Amino acid sequence: MKPHVPIAIYLSLVALSLAKPELSQTVATVAFYMALGQAVNIFVGLTGYVNFGYAAFIAMGAYGLGVVIAYFPQLGTWTLPVGLLLGVALAGGLALAVGAVALRLRSAYFAIATIGINEALKDLIVGAGIWGGSSGLVLGYNMFQEYGRDFALFLSTTGSTVLILATGLMAVAATYLLQSREIGYALAAIRQDEDAAKVMGINPAKYKLIAFVLSSAFSALLGSAAFPLAATQVFPDTVFKVDYILDGLAVMFLGGAGTVTGAVIGGLLYVPIRLLLGQFLPAYQALVTPLLVLAVVLAAPRGIIGELRARVSPKIREWIP
């Protein structure tokens, strides 16, 4: 298995966004969905469990960085690394807590628990009025104070794009490493038959938890990049949007669940598909994602890369892991 193709695609996008800052916005949009699909793939694709709570983990990343920028201005430029770490820690901690409880049980219970995380955390933030409550966090002024005008503007354009691309790249590397090491075989065994895996001496809860926490941490980094950094604001209604879950699933299934290259190809196709259909049928744009997911799941459950891998010679298959 050689992950050269996805890495080359990511690196050329990094080069593109640095060389042509005016394209940074477009690259960021495409890369966000590529990376989100990859993050979803690390857990859903590799374990076969479904996490409906991705928006909550994106929101944890957004709030982690947002809260540090809003409430700790004395940290100056340090708010960026501290905030990113806090976001990852919040999302990872949440995944650890929910996963430790729900990953022991049947997958139906896990799906139930994750579908609740999203609504519940939004209810907590709005209901208890924490972190700005329903009025959210507006960060523009603080960011100018902490980073200086020029650096703040750089961060919210090229900076956030590079962070999204770096997250995607790390997620590709993580998918590749997870698949090619011992844990990859364990996850494959769990995916095919959890009870049999248990008999073979594999501890399913442990491996599922590792994948779940990793996948959540990558989603959090995307949340940090897209909301506090790029949009300079964090509102509960935008960060807890259920749409992101379906977006991530669409990208992953389109490209191919459980593959390394799938989410990259899925993301590259998904954004243009949505844009094109949105141009021709603007009133029906919202139907595109759910219809796409339904169509792919029903007609080609293995996705583009999965179907390709089943058809090409082993030599080429090496190149599209």
Place this chain on the structure above:
Amino acid sequence: MIDLIPYFLNGLIVGSIYGLITIGLSFIFGILKVINVAHGSFVMLGAYIAYFFFVLWAYPPLVSIFAGLAIGALAGFALYHAVIRPLRKAGEMHILVALFALGSLMAELARIAWGPNVVGFTWNIGSISVSGYVVQLSQLLGAIAALIIALALQLILYRTSFGRAVRAVVQDPVGAQIVGINVERVFAISTAMGIALTTAGGVLLTLFIPVGINPYMGDPYTLMAFVIAVMGGLESTMGAYVAGLIFGEILSLGYPLFRALGFAAPYQMSLFVGFVILVLFLLFRPSGLFRI
């Protein structure tokens, strides 16, 4: 000191509706082992059925509940044959994802067809007074209707040959097939019945949300139904109904409590507590309140 009795009465009445909404979810899970993550969208469908029957033809929800059952049953048949049956072999992940996409699709279709605005109606037939505490008659009748439907389902399950076939399939699908039960047919009819109960619950729900019908209203009810279903044991229909009553009390009594404690949005806090209850149940008692 706040007088909690009106909140208690309200919790009991609205809890009956929550129970009915959840029964459909538990019924389908109990028989097909499929978690209907599109649940909330079928509640939304029921609410719109009630709205249009009331606004267009002035039929009150107690009448349009029959339309809710019929349309829900048709939708359930379609759901089984279009999504669940083709994906049974592909695995649970694919069914869950497809159902989730379907729920989102239904909400977006509803927005295109019926507009994004919040709509509603009030069916006022007066109120009765129970030792000084006023109860809306329409809501009381709705709660009783929900109870009757829940009991009727028990009768079907335990007093008819179809119910016996269903219980046999739940125990052992292969064994049921061997003794000549058409398992496919049981699955299809069960899905239809489960969805019918859900839309009927959505119809009756409109009695409690005078201005709250919109395409995206379903999501909180999906979560609510999951909490209640896990409390009730996830596979037990009567357990789901009783847990619905308890959850109605939690939401209803939680409201004055969180308001007295000074929370910005007490209703949202009660819903959050609902999720905490879900996690606690998953942690300590995944089999639910009642052993079955």
